[in-house]
Amino acid sequence: MNTNKSKKNTIMLETYKKVKKLEHKIETDQYLELEIESSEPLLTYLKEHTDGSTWYGADVLIAFKLTKEMRYWKIRSPLRSIVATKHAKGLAWVFTTLGKIYSQEIDSVSKYFFYADLADAANVYLLRSRQDSNLKELLFEVVRSSKRYL
16 A cells, blocks of 8 residues: 555656756746747647647647637537637647646546646636737746646
8 A cells, every 4th residue: 555655656756856847948948939849749730730729639729719610619518628829839839748747647537627727727827918928927827737736
C-alpha cells in the first residue's frame, strides 16, 4: 500500500517539476513563438484541418475564429468548450504540452474535466483582457489552472 502511495507521490513530483519547467520556458524563452510555429503536432493538425481550428480533443476546440459550424457543434452539447483567440496556435501548443506532462495524472474520463478546465481558464483570461490579450499571460493562466490536477 505504501509503495503505491510513494509511486503516486513520485509521479506527482515529476509532473510538478515539468510544469515548473514549462512556466520557466514560457517566461524566458525568446524563441517560444518560433517553437510554437514549428511544433510537429500543431503542423500536422493544421495540415489535416483547414477550418481555422488548431486543436481538438475531449470536447474542447481551439480556433482563431468561431464559424457557424463551430457554433452549431457547441449548441448540440453545452458541455463542449470552444476557445477562439488570435493566440490559437500558442494555446494549442500549451494544451498538447500539458497533455503530455499530465499523462500520468489524467485518464480517459478525467481528461474531459482537465481540458474543459484549461479551456475555461483561457476563456476567463480572454474575457478579462478583451482585445489586449498577451500570448505569454494566456499560456501562464492555462498552466496555472492545470495545477489543480497535481
